[in-house]
Amino acid sequence: MGYPHTPHEKETVVLSKYFGDAEARSYDGWVQRGGYEALKKALGMSPAEVIDLVKESGLRGRGGAGFPTGFKWSFMPKEKSKPHYLCCNADESEPGTFKDREIMRWTPHALIEGCAIAQHAIQAEVTYIYIRGEFTEPLRIMQAALDDAYKAGVLGANAMGSGKQLDMYIHRGAGAYICGEETALMNSIEGRRGNPRIRPPFPAQKGVFGMPTTVNNVETLTAVPHILVQGTDWHKGLSLSNPKSAGTKLFSVCGNVARPGNYEVTMGFPLRDVIYEMAGLPEGRTLKAVQPGGSSVPIINREEAEACLLDYEGCVEQHTMLGSGGMIVYDDTADMVYQIMRLARFYAHESCAQCTQCREGTAWTVRILERILRGEGKMKDLDLLLDLGEQMTGKTICVLSDSCAAPVASGIERFRGEFEAYITGAREPSLAPA
Amino acid sequence: MMKETGTYEPVFTDDRRAKLDEIIARYPTKRAALLPALWLVQETHGWVSDEAMIEVAQTLFLTAAYVKGVVTFYTMYHQHPVGRHFIQVCTTSPCSLCGAERVMEALLEHTGCGDLGATSPDGRFTVVEVECLGACGFVTPVLIDDDFIEGVTVEQVPELLGRYE
DSSP states (O other): OOSSOOOOTTOOOSTTTTTTOGGGGSHHHHHHTTTTHHHHHHHTSOHHHHHHHHHHHTOBOSSSSOOBHHHHHHTSOSSOSSOOEEEEEEOOOSTTOOHHHHHHHHOHHHHHHHHHHHHHHTTOSEEEEEEOTTOHHHHHHHHHHHHHHHHTTSSBTTGGGSSOOBEEEEEEOOSOGGGGSHHHHHHHHTTSOOOOOOSSSOTTTSOGGGSOEEEEEHHHHHHHHHHHHHOHHHHHHOBSSOTTSOSEEEEEEEESOSSOEEEEEEBTEEHHHIIIIIIOOOTTOOEEEEETTOTTSOOEEHHHHHHOEESHHHHHHTTSOOTTOEEEEEETTOOHHHHHHHHHHHHHHHOOSOSHHHHHHHHHHHHHHHHHHTTOOOTHHHHHHHHHHHHTSSOSSSSHHHHHHHHHHHHHHHHHHHHHHHHHTSSOOSSOOO | OOOOOSOOOOSSSHHHHHHHHHHHTTSSSSGGGHHHHHHHHHHHHSSOOHHHHHHHHHHHTOOHHHHHHHHTTOTTSOSSOOOSEEEEEEOSHHHHHTTHHHHHHHHHHHHTOOSTTOBOTTSOEEEEEESOOSOTTSSSOEEETTEEEOSOOGGGHHHHHHTOO
16 A cells, blocks of 8 residues: 555556655755756747647646646637736545645655646746645645745746746645635635636636636646657557547546555556556455546446546546546445445535535435435435436536536446345345434 | 634734735735635634634734635634544545444544544544545545544554554
8 A cells, every 4th residue: 555656567657657756755856857857848938839739749637627738728818918827726635536645745846847837838927736735744745845946946036047937836725625626726715715606707717816817637737747858749649549538647546446556557548457457356356336537427337347448538438437537446345325325425515505406415315315224215215316416417506516416326327226225124224213 | 793802812923924924925815815824823723713713804804704704614624622633534435445434433432532523521632524535545544633644444543542642
């Protein structure tokens, strides 16, 4: 468990190359490993050239949505009439996901470099790195790295001697999953409650402090320096299945596995190899279900998982999503009804309560699932949950509500028998009477 | 109505005032310094009282009601005093699959807290269950004050607690 772990022979180690290497954390150590060469190169290019390069590379957002990064950057105004901002989303809170945490813990300068390149590309003076409040260790390490980057002249009034002003600050969250949603994140930086905003206006028009803003995930930004150095052809070549998905991706494999951890593979890599060969199932167990992209994506069964290729398209083909790459593995001992209730509880707890469908829907989903687990459920509760899920999907300001409905609906579809066993009394209740 | 008791020790004096001013300079609005200011309050007093919210409001030119609205949104700001050591244990699905609930029960038992959110009679510990600590591969993750501890097992709980007086 944890690091250092020797990479599996089938991994393609790019972002995680220095995980476990404590010397890579320091400024000097990072420079010795080729750090800040990419930033130097980027600062010698025009912002438009950097954007074109990232567009051409095929890099897509690693936070969950998979939006093409270069295109997102190109939405920022070309002519600057007001301040621009970059927000780095390090609020990693999606259950199952712990990749950004490791990037920040082991390679803080990789993230700073990625942020600085993006900042140059979108012509932003300031980057706010929004780190969730519970990440005490990444917070300390990132702050130390930022201080060193300022001292070394990488950041500040004359960044790397380019004459450009690049400033970067950490903004600590305070316990709210929803702040990983980009508009909620901007509200949280502004000192407000983390309620998502209605779009339009989109962040590139009117983002944090009402100014043009780009929000990118930690892993996305960390991939950028490699593209600058190794080129777009190299990046496009990192694709085993669909050319629309390129590069490497970190999968945080957890749940019922023998060797949990972050495994970095090329886009299009078979999911079955990650589970069976890299992380491994616990001794004597068989695979029951997987959520390949974090708790918000539909649950798939063993057959679907074994056929799934890990890229944006491959996951959709198997009725789920690549999401953030937080891969939750359920083996034959897992009680799917209990685990789905546990996920629903998470969403009910984290709903910002702005939208009725989400506030009421998540709470009622939990209550109905708890009633089933207490042995007090009725057969019609399953249809009620599915109907509720439909009312919670595509109707709210952000997708937290949809994220609660997805595992519930997909879970009932695939594991209906487990729900029915609680309802008919074939299975002992696992929750005490209310 | 929020009350002032008269015995309140202000947070933003001397060094902490200087620290806050440095933070304010990072943002185009004073309001944006609200979350960092509340962190400074909690680091100083251990929790965020109504009086502290009034002080923060006056310092950042906000209303006390607005500050309270923000404080109550975020789970990490304590709105009442907690034990000397604040323990957060994750029990969300990936951790639950690996037995995190048993670690939580062991923490409640060995701290003497009994219930989630309650403080032990000796004032030493408060234990809360938290939704996803973002360390799902390191089950069970436990956050004690600012110490993030990975892979805690039921058996390790007594020794772990012994490190915190």
